[in-house]
């Protein structure tokens with residue numbers, strides 16, 4: 001906290017719909033008088049020693065402030081482009097990606113009580129980026145799983161469950177096929193589970209969790225309710241896909257927040273990408289997911305102390321809980337009224353009109 005009583009948080013506006021959403025967040029925070037001042041930085045790569053890298057100023061800002069809010073960063077598909085998201089995760093060793101997905105009160109979807117928390121290993125697995133062409137027409141991509149990263153994310157998941165009153169951790173896997181890699185991920189989860197006797201632990205196959213009728217009727221698509229009592233932890237790719245599926249249950253990708261948690265810094269963002277398909281459209285951009293990083297349980301994962309196993313909540317750390325509640329109430333009331341909402345929720349309002357409706361409620 002600075003001399004002016006405000007916290008400085010790095011803001012990376014991002015690509016596509018990112019800058020517009022960032023603008024909305026800034027205006028809402030100002031209206032709610034949240035004691036945060038933004039340090040806006042660009043992560044557009046620059047040339048350094050013949051390599052393209054994230055500008056030093058951006059890296060230093062995140063290091064200094066230890067908390068950042070980030071807009072989506074587009075990654076062109078195909079050769080020659082390293083994902084900036086991956087680079088940020090590696091640079092700051094953001095080892096856990098927390099993705100809560102909670103039904104939006106007042107917005108009707110087939111299920112009214114979705115409340116899942118998914119924790120995704122964020123640094124390796126299928127997204128290790130180790131790929132090469134063996135011979136013409138044959139490419140090898142390496143799924144790297146290490147004991148250390150698996151154990152670290154598992155421990156984080158158990159701590160998260162404990163601090164949030166969730167009774168169970170479920171490790172989601174495909175160890176029936178990937179016996180060694182997912183097998184080791186599971187072994188690490190089992191080992192860590194012994195340190196948490198008050199938290200139940202089980203394992204389930206990814207496809208059964210998504211949808212399989214024989215799975216006692218419990219699967220995220222047909223019966224998400226049982227997942228409300230637990231935290232799901234899994235390797236990188238599975239978490240990426242399963243969390244998008246969960247977002248679909250509550251109304252879409254614009255509604256879900258996420259926290260990339262590291263030991264020395266944490267970067268918060270909405271789950272969605274730069275949404276190039278709606279980038280030119282009016283009224284289609286939903287800022288809720290980016291806004292909800294300060295509530296919806298992501299807040300508790302703002303782990304800023306030296307040890308990755310200690311989890312401090314944003315209200316203890318930054319004492320912002322009262323602001324989070326105020327903003328949440330204003331956003332949810334605006335959605336429930338249904339008069340001034342964006343296209344993804346069936347409305348016709350622009351991002352600005354929707355933002356202003358939330359701001360009026362804050363007043």
Ligand code: NAD
Pocket residue numbers: 017071072073074075076085252253254255269270271272273274275276277278284285286287344
């Ligand atoms: P996307 O999340 O951008 O879009 C998927 C769908 O959800 C689209 O139909 C889009 O219109 C909709 N959507 C997303 N955000 C929305 C919002 N706030 N309000 C309303 N609707 C919204 O996924 P994509 O199209 O696969 O990816 C586009 C780009 O974003 C790619 O370059 C990808 O690499 C990147 N991406 C970045 C991140 C990140 O920075 N964390 C995450 C995912 C994708």
